[in-house]
Amino acid sequence: CSSDLLYNLDVLQDTKVPCAALISYEDVYVERTFSEETARLLGDNCQVWVTNEFQHSGLRDCPAKVFTTLLAMSKGESGVPS
Numbered sequence: 463c464s465s466d467l468l469y470n471l472d473v474l475q476d477t478k479v480p481c482a483a484l485i486s487y488e489d490v491y492v493e494r495t496f497s498e499e500t501a502r503l504l505g506d507n508c509q510v511w512v513t514n515e516f517q518h519s520g521l522r523d524c525p526a527k528v529f530t531t532l533l534a535m536s537k538g539e540s541g542v543p544s
Contacts, residue, residue: 476505482535484521484528487514509535511542 481504485497494512501510511531521528534540 480536482509482532485512491518
């Protein structure tokens with residue numbers, strides 16, 4: 463089944479697809495270390511924005527800022543926000 467590929471670590475490892483992720487430093491639902499491990503698995507094409515500015519609901523709370531920042535990061539148009 464093709465849906466199995468989503469969880470296949472060999473497929474996810476060192477992805478060729480540019481991507482970006484926001485990791486909330488003190489997320490109440492997801493351990494930061496789990497998110498960081500996933501980003502490392504994805505490899506150098508995964509840009510990571512670790513912040514306390516947003517919590518788990520960051521995309522819902524401030525969609526324009528979060529989405530445009532992550533999109534720009536994934537395209538290589540901007541670095542990680544400070």
